[in-house]
Amino acid sequence: MMVTMEQLQAFLDEQFPQGAAFGTLCELGDGTAEMMLDVDETHLRPGGTVSGPVMMGLADVTLYAALLSKIGLVPLAVTTNLNINFLRKPVAHQAIWARATMLKVGKTMAVGEVFIYSRGVEEPVAHSTMTYSIPPQR
Amino acid sequence: MMVTMEQLQAFLDEQFPQGAAFGTLCELGDGTAEMMLDVDETHLRPGGTVSGPVMMGLADVTLYAALLSKIGLVPLAVTTNLNINFLRKPVAHQAIWARATMLKVGKTMAVGEVFIYSRGVEEPVAHSTMTYSIPPQR
Amino acid sequence: MMVTMEQLQAFLDEQFPQGAAFGTLCELGDGTAEMMLDVDETHLRPGGTVSGPVMMGLADVTLYAALLSKIGLVPLAVTTNLNINFLRKPVAHQAIWARATMLKVGKTMAVGEVFIYSRGVEEPVAHSTMTYSIPPQR
Amino acid sequence: MMVTMEQLQAFLDEQFPQGAAFGTLCELGDGTAEMMLDVDETHLRPGGTVSGPVMMGLADVTLYAALLSKIGLVPLAVTTNLNINFLRKPVAHQAIWARATMLKVGKTMAVGEVFIYSRGVEEPVAHSTMTYSIPPQR
Numbered sequence: 213m214m215v216t217m218e219q220l221q222a223f224l225d226e227q228f229p230q231g232a233a234f235g236t237l238c239e240l241g242d243g244t245a246e247m248m249l250d251v252d253e254t255h256l257r258p259g260g261t262v263s264g265p266v267m268m269g270l271a272d273v274t275l276y277a278a279l280l281s282k283i284g285l286v287p288l289a290v291t292t293n294l295n296i297n298f299l300r301k302p303v304a305h306q307a308i309w310a311r312a313t314m315l316k317v318g319k320t321m322a323v324g325e326v327f328i329y330s331r332g333v334e335e336p337v338a339h340s341t342m343t344y345s346i347p348p349q350r
Numbered sequence: 351m352m353v354t355m356e357q358l359q360a361f362l363d364e365q366f367p368q369g370a371a372f373g374t375l376c377e378l379g380d381g382t383a384e385m386m387l388d389v390d391e392t393h394l395r396p397g398g399t400v401s402g403p404v405m406m407g408l409a410d411v412t413l414y415a416a417l418l419s420k421i422g423l424v425p426l427a428v429t430t431n432l433n434i435n436f437l438r439k440p441v442a443h444q445a446i447w448a449r450a451t452m453l454k455v456g457k458t459m460a461v462g463e464v465f466i467y468s469r470g471v472e473e474p475v476a477h478s479t480m481t482y483s484i485p486p487q488r
Numbered sequence: 489m490m491v492t493m494e495q496l497q498a499f500l501d502e503q504f505p506q507g508a509a510f511g512t513l514c515e516l517g518d519g520t521a522e523m524m525l526d527v528d529e530t531h532l533r534p535g536g537t538v539s540g541p542v543m544m545g546l547a548d549v550t551l552y553a554a555l556l557s558k559i560g561l562v563p564l565a566v567t568t569n570l571n572i573n574f575l576r577k578p579v580a581h582q583a584i585w586a587r588a589t590m591l592k593v594g595k596t597m598a599v600g601e602v603f604i605y606s607r608g609v610e611e612p613v614a615h616s617t618m619t620y621s622i623p624p625q626r
Numbered sequence: 627m628m629v630t631m632e633q634l635q636a637f638l639d640e641q642f643p644q645g646a647a648f649g650t651l652c653e654l655g656d657g658t659a660e661m662m663l664d665v666d667e668t669h670l671r672p673g674g675t676v677s678g679p680v681m682m683g684l685a686d687v688t689l690y691a692a693l694l695s696k697i698g699l700v701p702l703a704v705t706t707n708l709n710i711n712f713l714r715k716p717v718a719h720q721a722i723w724a725r726a727t728m729l730k731v732g733k734t735m736a737v738g739e740v741f742i743y744s745r746g747v748e749e750p751v752a753h754s755t756m757t758y759s760i761p762p763q764r
Contacts, residue, residue: 265407
C-alpha cells in the first residue's frame with residue numbers, strides 16, 4: 213500500500229473542500245476502501261429516499277480512495293465511466309456506506325466496483341462499477 | 351404531451367426542495383427535455399472541473415422531466431440504472447445544460463439518453479443512459 | 489433453491505438449441521451459478537483473443553441460470569441491460585468460465601453480477617452486471 | 627476520413643474471418659458507420675427473438691468501423707466497456723442493422739453510441755454505448 217489512511221484522508225479533504233459532505237474514510241486496504249456518509253435533509257428526496265446523486269458521489273470518492281491506495285496520491289485520475297444499479301430503497305435518516313474494490317489497476321486505466329449499504333438494510337442498496345483514466349506521468 | 355412546462359417546473363420544485371441546485375427547465379417536448387444548471391463553487395473539483403455527481407444529478411432530473419412529459423406527473427418513477435461516460439472537461443465557471451430524449455416508454459419501464467454540454471465547449475462533455483421503473487398504478 | 493442442476497441444464501439445452509456453444513453448467517447455488525465454455529477457433533479474434541460477444545454470451549446465460557435458481561424455470565425472463573468491463577486479455581485456446589451472483593431478485597426485475605475467468609489468468613478477464621425483466625405471471 | 631468503405635470492408639473480413647456472420651458494411655462516414663446483419667436460425671432464441679449476444683456483436687463491430695473511419699486501420703483498438711439497453715423485441719426472421727456514431731475520439735480512448743434496428747419495427751430495438759482503448763503508437 214502506497215499511502216496511509218491519514219495521508220489519504222488529508223488528501224481527500226484538500227481535493228474535496230466541501231469536506232464531510234463527501235463522506236469519511238473508515239477503512240483502507242490494498243486496493244480496497246470503505247467510506248461512510250451521514251445522511252441529512254439535503255441528501256433526501258420526497259418519500260425520504262437518499263437521492264441517487266448522493267449515492268453516486270459516495271461511490272465515486274470511495275473507489276477513488278481504493279485506487280489511490282494502489283497508485284499513491286495522484287491528483288489527476290479522473291472517472292471516465294460510471295454504471296450504477298439501484299437495488300433497494302435506503303432507510304431515510306440512516307447513514308450509508310460504501311465498500312470499494314479495485315478489479316484492475318493498469319498503467320493508464322483502472323476499473324473497480326462499489327457496494328453501497330444503508331444502516332438497517334441487510335443487503336446492498338446499490339452497486340456500481342467505474343473506470344478511471346490515470347494520467348501518463350506519475 | 352401530458353403536462354405543460356409550468357406544471358412540470360412546479361412539480362420539480364416540490365419534488366426537489368433544494369430547488370435551483372438541480373437546474374432550471376428550459377424546454378419540454380413530447381419525450382424530450384432540456385435543463386440548465388448555473389455552476390458555482392460548490393459544484394467544482396480542484397482543477398476547476400464540474401464534479402461528476404453534479405453532472406449525473408442534472409442528467410437524472412432532465413431525463414425525469416422528459417419521462418414525465420410522456421406519462422404525466424407520476425411521483426414514484428425511480429431510476430434503476432444509470433450509465434455515464436465523461437467525454438471532455440467542462441469549462442469551470444460556465445453553465446452546463448442537458449438534453450434528454452426518451453428511447454422507450456413502456457408500462458413498467460422507461461429508457462432514455464442525455465447529452466450534457468458546457469458553455470464554451472462545442473461537443474458534449476458527457477453522455478448518459480438511464481432506466482426508470484414506473485409504478486404499476488397510475 | 490427451486491430447481492436442480494439437472495433440471496436447469498435440460499431447460500437451457502431446450503432454450504439454447506445451439507447447445508454447448510453457450511457453455512456447460514458446473515455449479516448451481518441459491519442465486520449463484522458457474523458455467524464453463526471450451527474456446528475454439530470460432531470464438532477467437534485475430535491476435536488470439538476470445539471475442540467480446542463470446543464473453544457477453546457466457547455472462548448472459550450464466551446469470552440467467554443464477555436467476556432461475558431463485559425463480560424456477562420461467563422461460564420469459566429477458567435481459568434489459570448489460571454492462572461489461574473487459575479487464576485483461578484471455579488466453580487464446582484455454583477455456584473461460586463465469587461465476588454469477590444475483591444482487592437482487594424482485595417481483596418484476598432482477599440484477600446480478602458476473603466475473604469471467606480464463607484458464608491461466610489468475611484475476612478476472614471481465615466483469616459484467618445485468619438486469620433482467622421478469623414476466624408478471626409465474 | 628482516413629479510409630474508404632472498400633478498404634474497411636477488406637480489413638474487417640481479415641480481422642473477422644467468420645465473415646458475414648458479423649454483418650455487412652452499408653455506409654461509412656466521418657466517425658459514423660452502418661452495418662446490416664441477415665438473421666438466420668443460429669441467431670435466434672426460443673420465441674423467435676434475435677439473441678442479445680448477436681446484437682452486441684453487431685453493435686461492437688459497427689462502432690469499431692466508425693472508429694476506424696477516424697483513426698485509420700489500427701488493428702489493436704479493443705473494447706474496454708460496453709453498455710446496452712434492450713428496448714423492444716426484434717422481428718424474428720428479419721435483418722437487423724446498426725448505426726454507430728463516435729462521441730469522442732481521443733488519443734488513447736474513444737467513446738461512441740449505436741442504435742440497433744429490426745426490419746419491421748420503426749423504433750430502435752437496442753441502444754449501446756462503448757469505450758475503446760487505442761494503442762499508443764499509430
